[in-house]
Every structure is written in C-alpha cells, then in structure tokens.
Amino acid sequence: MQLSRRAFTLGCGALAASQLLPACSSSGDAPKAPDGSKERIVVIGAGMAGLAAARRLTDAGMDVTVVEARDRLGGRTWTDTTLGVPIDLGAAWIHGPEGNPITELADQVNARRVETDFDKPVIFQDGRELAAEVVQAALQRWQEITNELGVLSEDAGVDESVATGLSEVADINDPLVRWSVASEIVGEYAADPEELSLKWLGNEGEFGGPDLILPGGYTQLVQHLARGLTIRLSTEVKRVSYGGSGVRIETSQGAVEADRAIVTIPLGVLKAGTIAFDPPLPDEKRAAIERLGFGLLDKVVLKFDEPFWPDADVIGLVGSQQPVPFLINGETFAAAPLLIGLRGGSDAREREVLSDQDAVAQVVTALNAPAPTGSLVTRWAADPYARGSYSFIAVGSSPDDMDALAEPANDRLAFAGEATNAEFFGTVHGAYLSGVREAERILG
Numbered sequence: 366m367q368l369s370r371r372a373f374t375l376g377c378g379a380l381a382a383s384q385l386l387p388a389c390s391s392s393g394d395a396p397k398a399p400d401g402s403k404e405r406i407v408v409i410g411a412g413m414a415g416l417a418a419a420r421r422l423t424d425a426g427m428d429v430t431v432v433e434a435r436d437r438l439g440g441r442t443w444t445d446t447t448l449g450v451p452i453d454l455g456a457a458w459i460h461g462p463e464g465n466p467i468t469e470l471a472d473q474v475n476a477r478r479v480e481t482d483f484d485k486p487v488i489f490q491d492g493r494e495l496a497a498e499v500v501q502a503a504l505q506r507w508q509e510i511t512n513e514l515g516v517l518s519e520d521a522g523v524d525e526s527v528a529t530g531l532s533e534v535a536d537i538n539d540p541l542v543r544w545s546v547a548s549e550i551v552g553e554y555a556a557d558p559e560e561l562s563l564k565w566l567g568n569e570g571e572f573g574g575p576d577l578i579l580p581g582g583y584t585q586l587v588q589h590l591a592r593g594l595t596i597r598l599s600t601e602v603k604r605v606s607y608g609g610s611g612v613r614i615e616t617s618q619g620a621v622e623a624d625r626a627i628v629t630i631p632l633g634v635l636k637a638g639t640i641a642f643d644p645p646l647p648d649e650k651r652a653a654i655e656r657l658g659f660g661l662l663d664k665v666v667l668k669f670d671e672p673f674w675p676d677a678d679v680i681g682l683v684g685s686q687q688p689v690p691f692l693i694n695g696e697t698f699a700a701a702p703l704l705i706g707l708r709g710g711s712d713a714r715e716r717e718v719l720s721d722q723d724a725v726a727q728v729v730t731a732l733n734a735p736a737p738t739g740s741l742v743t744r745w746a747a748d749p750y751a752r753g754s755y756s757f758i759a760v761g762s763s764p765d766d767m768d769a770l771a772e773p774a775n776d777r778l779a780f781a782g783e784a785t786n787a788e789f790f791g792t793v794h795g796a797y798l799s800g801v802r803e804a805e806r807i808l809g
Contacts (some may be wrong), residue, residue, distance in 0.1 A: 371660075383612040388407045402425075403428040406807065407614050407621055412440020413456075414781040416590040417800030418627050419513035422592055425808055430623070431594055432616055434601040434750045438591055441631065441751055442793065446580030448668045450699045451582035455745070455754070456793045459579070461572030466801075467794045471579065472585045478577040479698040481678050486691065488681035490540065492733060495683075503541040505763050507549065510535045510542070510643040514566060521564040525761045530559035530566075545681045545691035547712070554757045554791070555660025558762050559709040566757040569789040580698045583793070601750075602630075606643040607778040625777050627803050629796075632770075632784035635750025646774055653766035657784060658759030661746045663713040664729050665689060665706040668739040672702040674732075680704070688716070688727035704732070717744045756784035769797065779803045 406422055408415045410727055411433035423429045437443070441455040458481065462468040464732030471478060484504070488495045513534040514527070521530070527550060535542050546558060579585065597618065604615040605626060614621040630640065635654045645651070656782070664687070674680055680692045695703025706728050708716065716724060725740045745754045758764065764787035771785035781799040 370634050395771055401430075404625060405430070405623040406606040406630060407612065407623040407626045409605070409626060410440060410613065410782070411435070411438045411596055412629060412631075412646065412782070413442060413587070413590075413796040414783065414785075414800035415629035416587065416628065417565065417797045418595070418804045419779055419800075420590045420596050421804035422807065426533075427807075430595040430621065431597065431612065432602060432621065433596060433616075436599045438596065438598075439584065439587040441745070441754065442583035442587055444584035445741060446582075448701065448703070448741065449668065450695075450701045450703070451580065451584065451700070452666055452695075452705070452741065453579070453762070454664060454666075454743050455740060456583060457578055459464070460576055460792055460794070461574045463573035465572040465574075465794050466480050466797055467586065470589060471795075474589045475683075476585045479580055479582050480575045481693065481697065482580050483576065484583040485677060486679040486681045487675040487677040488541075488683055488713065492681040496673070503545065507542070511549075511567075514563070516562050517655070517673075517803075518566045518568075522560075523562070523564055523761055523763065525737070526544065526559050527533040527561040527563050529532075530563045531558055540683050540685075543685065544681055544690055548681060549710075551712070552662070552707060552711040553707075555662040555709045555713075555754045556658055556759070560710070560757070560759055561659055562658075562758045562760050562762060565763060568764065569790060570759070572794070573762045575797040580700050585609060592664050602640050604641040604643065604707070605778065606772060608644050612777050625779070625807060627779045627781055627800075629781045629800065630655060631659070631751050631753070631782065632756045633746075634750065637751070637752050642774070642778075649769045651771065651773065653762075653769040655768070657763035657766050658757040658762065659753040659756060659784070660709065661713045662707060662754040663743045663745060664741070665724055665743075666695075666741040666804065667704045667706070667725065667728060667737040669704075669733070669737055670806070672696055672725055673717050673734065677717075682731055687753050688731055691765040692728075694757070699709045704728075713804070714746055717746055718781070757791065771802075778805060 405428045406420045408431045410726040411431050415431055417427045417471050419431050443455045444451050445454050459467045474579050488500050514530045517530045531537055542742045550558055600613055601617040610624040678694055678697050689708045693705040695705055724742045767785060767787035767790060771780060773779045782802040783790050783796040786795035786799045
C-alpha cells in the first residue's frame with residue numbers, strides 16, 4: 366500500500382538502528398545492585414524483543430536470565446523444517462532493508478535474502494487466469510483508492526473505521542476490490558477494515574527497499590541473538606510482583622527473583638490476562654491494552670511433487686469463498702515446489718476450527734491442484750502464548766496507546782515488543798528495536 370507514512374529520522378530522540386542506540390546511553394558501565402554486584406535482569410519472552418534486550422544487556426555486562434513459556438526460541442518467528450526446507454510459519458520477511466537493524470543481523474550471519482515482488486501478481490477468478498492488463502488496471506484502481514483513503518484519514522474521527530472510508534471511495538461489491546482489501550489491508554494489518562482505525566491508517570514508519578524473505582528462515586537470526594544467553598525454556602510465567610525493591614517472577618518451574626524485569630509477551634497474551642501483575646498495572650497501561658487491536662495472519666503451506674502454477678511471486682484467488690486470497694510461490698526462495706497461502710482477520714479466525722485435512726483440502730480444491738505431498742497449517746489465535754499474530758491500531762485507539770504500553774510500570778518493570786513500538790508495530794524490526802530501547806533505558 367502506498368499510503369502516507371510518517372518520516373523516519375535517526376537519532377537519540379527517535380527509534381534508531383541498533384548500531385546507533387548504544388551511543389545514546391549516558392553511561393558505559395552496567396548498573397549495580399545496592400551491594401555492588403551486577404544487577405539481575407529477568408526478560409520474559411524469548412521472541413525477537415526479548416532476545417534483543419537480553420543480548421544488549423548481556424553484552425553490557427549485566428546478569429540476565431530469559432524465561433520462555435515455549436519449548437523453543439523465537440516467539441512469533443518460527444522456522445519449521447518438517448517439509449525438508451526451512452519455512453517461516455510466523456514472521457517471514459524483512460520489510461525494507463535500508464537502515465533496518467534486521468539487515469545488520471542478517472549480514473552478521475551471512476543469511477541469504479530473496480526479494481518477493483508483490484506488485485506483479487497473477488490472479489485467478491473462478492479458475493480462470495485474468496489478463497495482465499485487467500490485473501494492472503485493478504492494481505491501478507486500488508492505488509487510487511488507497512490515495513483517497515489517505516486523504517480521508519487526515520480528517521477522520523477516532524471512531525471511524527477503514528470500512529467507513531472504503532464505503533465512500535470504493536465499490537466494495539467489485540470482486541477485484543474485495544480481493545485488494547483482503548490481500549492489501551487484511552493481509553497487511555491482520556485485521557478487518559471494520560476493526561482498523563481510519564484516522565491512523567498508514568501512519569506507521571517504514572524503511573526503504575523491497576520485501577526480502579530469508580530462505581534459511583528467521584531461526585538464523587534468532588540463534589545468533591541467543592548465543593551464550595541464559596535461557597529457561599518451558600517456563601511459563603504466572604505472576605509478576607514488582608512493588609518492592611525488586612521483582613519476583615512466579616513460573617511453572619518455580620520463582621525467579623531479580624532487580625528488574627522486562628516483559629516482552631505479545632499483546633494478545635496481555636489482553637487474555639493469563640499473567641497476574643502485583644500491583645495491578647497502571648490504569649493508562651491497562652486501558653491501552655484493552656483499546657489496541659491484536660490481529661491474526663495464518664498460513665497454509667503446501668508441498669507438491671512438481672510445480673503447476675505460473676511463474677510469479679504472488680498468486681491471487683478472487684472470490685468471496687476463496688480459502689486464501691493469495692499464495693506465495695515458494696519456488697522463488699526454497700529448493701522445493703511450495704505454495705504458501707495467507708489469510709487474515711476474521712476469515713482466518715473462523716477457519717482455525719478446521720482440521721489440518723480440511724484446511725488443506727479447501728486450498729487444494731480452490732487451486733484445482735493434485736494432492737500435496739506435505740502440508741503445514743498455522744493457528745496463531747489458538748496458540749496460548751501468542752493469541753494472534755501482531756498488533757494494529759483499532760478503532761478508538763491511537764499510537765499514544767502504544768506509547769503508554771511502552772512506558773515502564775515503575776523503575777523495576779519495563780515493557781517491550783512490537784505492540785510497544787508506535788513507529789514500527791507489527792514487524793520484526795519493531796520488536797527488535799523495542800527490546801534494544803528497554804535495554805538502553807536500564808543501562809541509562
């Protein structure tokens with residue numbers, strides 16, 4: 366989408382790439398506990414935000430322990446290899462490599478990157494491939510619609526939704542417009558137009574450059590960040606007490622005490638209230654958790670004996686009953702004939718009740734495809750340690766809510782994660798930068 370975007374500036378007054386952040390610190394020495402020993406820091410969550418914070422603090426000489434409820438690292442980045450090649454079932458792309466701290470991490474491990482061209486899809490309607498000129502005309506019309514939405518957003522009220530804006534500038538009965546909404550808005554924000562704030566649509570920042578996928582998976586970067594860290598897996602946090610001179614973290618594997626803690630769990634888990642905070646979190650933070658949206662983007666991955674699809678990065682399926690609006694051609698980055706279908710919002714939530722067999726069968730039927738030789742189906746909403754995919758600015762909320770979520774509860778309890786990054790929410794780099802931000806806050 367080419368909506369209006371907020372300018373991104375480097376420096377201590379704004380989020381910056383990781384290599385610049387240490388220069389913003391006022392001290393080169395790690396904070397000490399009252400007895401002169403190293404401060405003990407507990408990081409809750411071993412996703413990108415938690416690992417970024419732990420890496421920075423550990424490198425600065427702090428005593429850091431990461432506790433993670435899952436039996437694996439990475440959180441909402443999850444590289445699966447059961448189909449014989451690495452497939453990211455969660456986050457998969459570097460969105461804009463120019464100045465992006467994830468690019469630096471990828472460089473450090475020499476991770477290969479392949480561009481995904483979303484601008485030249487091949488689209489099928491009722492099983493028939495649409496002519497290239499029809500597709501280009503639809504894309505051009507969508508560009509005009511997004512520009513008009515951008516104008517409407519400037520004067521929109523806090524209670525207006527993207528659906529309201531679409532009703533003014535687009536024929537939502539047009540199948541190609543509906544496909545554009547499903548792929549460009551729902552696929553981008555993991556939420557339905559009725560849920561999304563029109564006022565803040567397209568307000569997030571972005572880095573320059575194309576979308577790059579990692580053929581080796583995000584696990585390369587996760588393992589690189591995690592090297593040498595003290596991490597306790599399969600350790601589910603039940604309660605966080607932070608009102609005294611330190612923090613006490615009660616987990617499924619016993620209690621952990623420390624001087625400070627950084628909470629990096631997903632917004633969906635905060636919304637679910639499965640972790641108790643003592644004292645309760647400040648009113649402003651709890652209100653922000655309630656107002657902000659947490660979306661869903663699921664995948665259906667299919668592996669075949671040989672490819673039968675057109676030579677394009679993206680394949681679109683037009684129609685109200687299509688099981689996925691678009692698929693990524695896995696042959697562009699993986700050494701296997703793969704198709705990766707994506708669906709978001711309420712459509713994804715409604716289909717999470719399907720069995721793997723039925724979910725796969727729906728996509729195979731829509732493609733008029735042979736039986737796949739392997740498949741994978743995600744259900745991020747049903748995952749108790751995610752409860753969805755990533756945050757969005759819902760009707761009635763604003764970036765101020767993300768800023769409120771980012772504020773420490775007190776000098777002992779900090780918060781990080783993509784939902785705390787008003788500039789880059791919903792991205793891996795947003796999560797990473799938030800973790801470094803909170804590490805720098807502790808280092809002073």
